Amino acid sequence: MSSILLVHRGALGDFLMAWPSMLALHEHFADKNVYWAGTNDRVHWLRPLGVEPFSLEMRRGMDALFLREQWPMELGDARVFWFVLDTNPPVRTHSRLHVLRAFSGSERGPAMSPRDAYAQGLRELGIAWNSDWPAVWRGFFGSWRGGEGREGGREILLFPGAGHPAKQWPLVQFFELARWLQEQGHEVRFILGPAELDRRMGVSDYPVSCPDSLEVLRELLLSARLVVGNDSGPMHLAGMLGVPGLALFGPALEAQWSPVGLRTIGLELACRPCTRTGRISCADPRCIQGIPQNRVRREVAAFLTR
Secondary structure, three states: OOEEEEEEOOOHHHHHHHHHHHHHHHHHOOOOEEEEEOOHHHHHHOHHHOEEEOOHHHHHHHHHHOOOOOOOHHHOOOEEEEEEOOOOOOOOOOOOEEEEEOOOOOOOOOOOOHHHHHHHHHHHOOOOOOOOHHHHHHHHHOOOOOOOOOOOOOEEEEEOOOOOHHHOOOHHHHHHHHHHHHHOOOEEEEEOOHHHHHOOOOOOOOOEEOOOOHHHHHHHHHOOOEEEEEOOHHHHHHHHOOOOEEEEEOOOOHHHHOOOOOEEEEOOOOOOOOOOOOOOOOOOOHHHHOOOHHHHHHHHHHHHOO
8 A cells, every 4th residue: 555545525624624634644644645626625624634635636536436346456555544524425435435424324323523433533544533633733833822922913703604504693693692792892704605696695794805725814813802603614614723712503503513612502493403414404493593592692602801
């Protein structure tokens, strides 16, 4: 075996939950070349592990996995580690292909976070998992220091978006929270990503930033005093950087999807959670729309008095 190929095609939050296992693979195969088969904007978070984008020949090999019964010669003796949620990729099984699943496919039983499920999958392959991964991550990408020495270090960042509209606390609630914070003498800033811009989410009465890369988002997070937002990728990034904050949960279960280090709010409803896999079909997400403004304010106030 001469190389390792990492495959992940999910959203930002899913990728960040898989990152500790990618670190484990890097440490286990320290003498091997490790390549990445995924979106280019993730490469920044993998380069400190020595991971490089896969070659054109490897790309042809990955395409061939879907078409051929035999192992593609373009992949040589590489071992492929493919991170998925609950559905195996539509390719033939092979001793060199390892599918790491975030879920068993069952909606019953105790909830396990994708991070822990990936770790369990690696342990079953005899690959140790580094429990001190947050320190390694922060050594590579920085650790929150209260915004000290950074421009905008007193701002509270609000993230009103999410990957699915059913995971979004109503925008008017974020406006009410922002108004209340300003009345208390705090600076606020809304952060909008590509999904929010595509949905034409409008924020006109407050400062707004639209980071054009995850590296810019990282700088904004490290400069913040506090973050408040929906269950989303940026909140996972904030938690991994050590930024204090509050994540609001609706259809998904916070015990399963909670960003590391962040406080969470989720309502106790009979219909909740309605998903464990991240696939949402709810047309009436009362679980997120019904989170009371005063409960969020109490949690935020507790942060601000520390």
